[in-house]
Amino acid sequence: MYSPKQKPPRRTLILVLGLILMLSAGCSAAGGGFLEPEPRKAVFPLPEQYTGGYTDDWGATRPQGGHEGTDIFAPRGTPVRSITASTVVDGEESSEAGWNTLGGYTVNVRAANDVGPVERGDLFYYAHLRRSTALEPGDEVEAGDKLGEVGSTGGGPPGTREAGPPHLHLGWYTASEPDQQAESGARNPYPLLERLRLNGGSFTVQPEGPFS
Ligand SMILES: [Zn+2]
Numbered sequence: 001m002y003s004p005k006q007k008p009p010r011r012t013l014i015l016v017l018g019l020i021l022m023l024s025a026g027c028s029a030a031g032g033g034f035l036e037p038e039p040r041k042a043v044f045p046l047p048e049q050y051t052g053g054y055t056d057d058w059g060a061t062r063p064q065g066g067h068e069g070t071d072i073f074a075p076r077g078t079p080v081r082s083i084t085a086s087t088v089v090d091g092e093e094s095s096e097a098g099w100n101t102l103g104g105y106t107v108n109v110r111a112a113n114d115v116g117p118v119e120r121g122d123l124f125y126y127a128h129l130r131r132s133t134a135l136e137p138g139d140e141v142e143a144g145d146k147l148g149e150v151g152s153t154g155g156g157p158p159g160t161r162e163a164g165p166p167h168l169h170l171g172w173y174t175a176s177e178p179d180q181q182a183e184s185g186a187r188n189p190y191p192l193l194e195r196l197r198l199n200g201g202s203f204t205v206q207p208e209g210p211f212s
Pocket residue numbers: 067069070071168169170
């Protein structure tokens with residue numbers, strides 16, 4: 001019951017509505033891109049030329065028991081990087097300056113997110129560092145940020161350098177229930193280091209969702 005005069009405006013209205021719908025759909029798609037969680041990164045803890053300086057020495061005999069970590073050999077002073085985005089925490093058995101009788105100068109960090117096999121809250125223990133770190137508990141670091149330098153400290157009171165040739169002792173302790181690997185919750189870092197090395201020193205993972 002419409003006169004021909006009314007038809008054109010109605011068609012225009014439908015076109016305009018359609019256009020608005022298309023535009024808003026496009027906008028929400030583009031907006032969704034901004035909400036998309038950023039890929040999470042893991043990096044090898046030493047520069048590329050030292051990515052081969054380790055073996056699977058997990059469980060190797062040490063004076064204090066089975067070796068709970070991986071030793072990565074590199075010259076004194078080589079920068080040590082955080083494997084994942086993390087928060088610096090106090091070491092349970094370390095002094096305020098980060099000194100640990102066995103580990104020498106250490107930095108302890110907890111992973112900020114799940115990254116591949118690393119779970120949010122996992123503790124990484126970087127030991128035998130050349131000197132006391134300038135980082136403080138609560139400091140946040142990104143994957144690849146410098147934590148300290150390779151050294152040989154440890155094996156006695158603060159300042160002792162009896163940990164053998166300069167190397168990074170990397171320890172990895174799960175935030176969830178300790179598995180069969182070690183009562184302490186230690187996990188063998190070797191497979192993680194191998195994944196990083198074989199992937200050119202780093203890998204990224206897309207988180208499963210904004211709430212993961
Ligand atoms: Zn070690």
